[in-house]
Amino acid sequence: MDLVGIYQCLCDRTRLRILHLLGQGPLCVCHFQKILQEPQVKVSKHLGYLRARGMVRSDRRGNWMIYSLQAKPSRELAANLACLQDCAREDPVFQRDLERLRKLSPGFAESSPCCRAATVHR
């Protein structure tokens, strides 16, 4: 993906919030729904947009799809994602998202059972 493509991914608020959150580690769709408080179809479509452009990858884990940032980002992509994280540090919306993320699944970052903590898993 070239530089323009990167910026096209970044130029929507929902996608920005998604990418910012993914900076913390992999997340599944239900997490995004809860943190962003946006309808499922909206979250799913933006994730699809990012995946179609190679910005994120998705892995199925049972019923859930786990999204994560591209493993080997280009120099350009890495630089811009770092810039995003930096800019987000002062933005209340991004910070609130981080708060919600921490409340949802403490210590999710490495541990895999993504949706265990967030959903009623009968």
Add this chain to the structure above:
Amino acid sequence: MDLVGIYQCLCDRTRLRILHLLGQGPLCVCHFQKILQEPQVKVSKHLGYLRARGMVRSDRRGNWMIYSLQAKPSRELAANLACLQDCAREDPVFQRDLERLRKLSPGFAESSPCCRAATVHR
């Protein structure tokens, strides 16, 4: 302008090239036309887009409009413009633009008579 607005400005190839060039200093529309090799209306409209969003400013100098980057960019804007300059260092299109810029008006960076060197100023 918020972060999304910044990325919206950056998500078009022509605007990216314009902003990259403006990193070298103020330029007038005719310079952009010659360097980008794009029609006048296209250049002018993208410049208008950037100006409407406060990304660049314009100053009239006789017949010519001199465009320059915003004097006091926000932290976010400054960070992203720096990131752009960094990414452009490896991109042949951006580098070719710089080449053309240098050929057009050597030593323009500080000196003001923007279009003196580039146009036949009878």
Add this chain to the structure above:
DNA sequence: TGTCAATATACCCGTAATGGAATATACCTG
């Protein structure tokens, strides 16, 4: 196999963006 939960896709609509052709505006100069 049937049902349920999680996610994705199809379809539709309103809006914005892009680009070109033609025209308008602003300024300079004689």
Add this chain to the structure above:
DNA sequence: CAGGTATATTCCATTACGGGTATATTGACA
């Protein structure tokens, strides 16, 4: 004022985007 140059704007067609509703797909599990 007239004519020319530089730039902006208007109009138009095309396309992309964002969001919503409804529906389809996928996998788990009884």
